[in-house]
Amino acid sequence: MAGVLLWVVCPKGNATALLSLIPRSGKHKRCRVHQKVKFSTGVSAISSAVANPARSSEEKVYDVVLKQAALVKEQRGKKPLDLGTRTETDGFTDWDLLNEAYDRCGEVCAEYAKTFYLGTLLMTPERRRAVWAIYVWCRRTDELVDGPNASHITPRALDRWEKRLDDLFEGRPYDMLDAALSDTVSKYPVDIQPFKDMIEGMRLDLRKSRYMNFDELYLYCYYVAGTVGLMSVPVMGIAPESKASVESVYNAALALGIANQLTNILRDVGEDARRGRIYLPQDELAQFGLSDDDIFRGQVTDKWRNFMKDQIKRARMFFDEAEKGVSELNAASRWPVWASLLLYRQILDVIEENDYNNFSKRAYVGKVKKFASLPVAYGRALMGTSKLF
C-alpha cells in the first residue's frame, strides 16, 4: 500500500508531521434556523443547485440531509454490520496496520481536540475509532486551507484531495489515515456527499471573501461545518428507542454544525478582517448602517453592538435547534456532543461579556468554565427524552 511508505516517514507520536504530509493551501471560515419546509422527494444533492439557482441554500442543503437519512434507513433494513476488530490478513488489507491506523487517528484527535477525544472514550470502541477517522479527515481537509502551507494551495490540489476521497470510498486508500476512513465508510452508512461538500467549502474559500446575504453564508457554513454533523451521526448512531424521524435528527446535526460555524465567525471577526475576509452578511451590515470599512477600523460602536446582538441571537437559535436532536442519539454518543455544544455556545456569552469587542479580543472560554461544563454535559447525556417527533 502506498500509505505504508508515508507511515514509515511519519513515525508514531508525530501527528503534526502526518498532517503536514498533505498538500496545504488561506484560512477559511466556515447561518435563520432551518425552515420546516417540506420538499418533494429530493435526493439530488447540492449539485442540482446549479441547475436551479432559484432554490434557497436551505432547500439545497436539505436535499443532502434527505439523501443521508435515506441511506441510514436503507441500512436499518439490512442485517447488522460486522463491526468487529479484525486481526487476520486477507491478502489485501493488513488488519494490524488498520488497527494501528485507527490508533493514529485517536492520537491526532487527542492532540488537536482533547475534550472531544475524552468524550469519545465513552463510545463503543468501534464507534469511537470511526469518529476519530472522520475527525482526522476533516482536520486534514481544514489544514489544506488553514495550515502553514495554506498560501500554496490551489484548486487543483483540492481536486487531487477529492480524487483521493473518491478512491478511499471505493476501497483504495492512499495512506494509513485514509485507510482508517476507508474502513469506516465501508462499515457505516456514510454518504460521500458531505465529504465532497466540505472540499467544496474549501474551494469557496479560495475564491470568495464576502457573503452578500445570509443565504450565501448559510451555504458556506453547511459546507465547512454542517457537513461534519451529517458525517458523524451515521457513526454515532440514533438511539434504538428514539421516536424521532431520522430526517429530524440529521437536521439537528446540521444545525449544530451551522451554529458552531456561525459562532466561530463571530469570534474571529477581527482576525479574519486582518486577512481581508469578512464572513458576515453584507446586506445585514448595511441594514445596521455598517460597511467593510467599519469592520477594518474595528471600533465597537452602538451600531456594531446592535448588529452583533442580532447575529448572536441567530446563532443561539441554531444551537436551540441542535439541542433537540442530541437526546435522540445513542446514549454513549451524547456526552461528546453535549460537551461540544455547551462549550461552543459559551463563546457567544463571552463575546457579550467582552462588550462585543471581537475585533481585538478573542472570546475565550476559560479552563474552569470548560471543565465545569463537562459534568453538565454528562448529566444531559443521561437524560434521554424524545423532543423531535
Ligand SMILES: CC(C)=CCC/C(C)=C/CC/C(C)=C/CC/C(C)=C/[C@@H]1[C@@H](COP(=O)(O)OP(=O)(O)O)[C@]1(C)CC/C=C(\C)CC/C=C(\C)CCC=C(C)C
Ligand atoms: C462529537 C463531535 C463534536 C463530533 C464531531 C467530530 C468531528 C468529525 C469533528 C471534525 C471537526 C473538524 C476538524 C472540522 C473541519 C472544519 C472545521 C475546523 C470546522 C470548525 C470547527 C471548530 O474548529 P476550531 O474552533 O478549531 O476552528 P478553527 O479551525 O480554529 O477556525 C467548526 C466550527 C465546526 C465543527 C462542527 C462540528 C463539531 C459539528 C458537530 C455536529 C455533530 C457532531 C452532530 C451532533 C448530532 C446532533 C443530533 C446534534
Ligand SMILES: [Mn+2]
Ligand atoms: Mn480551522
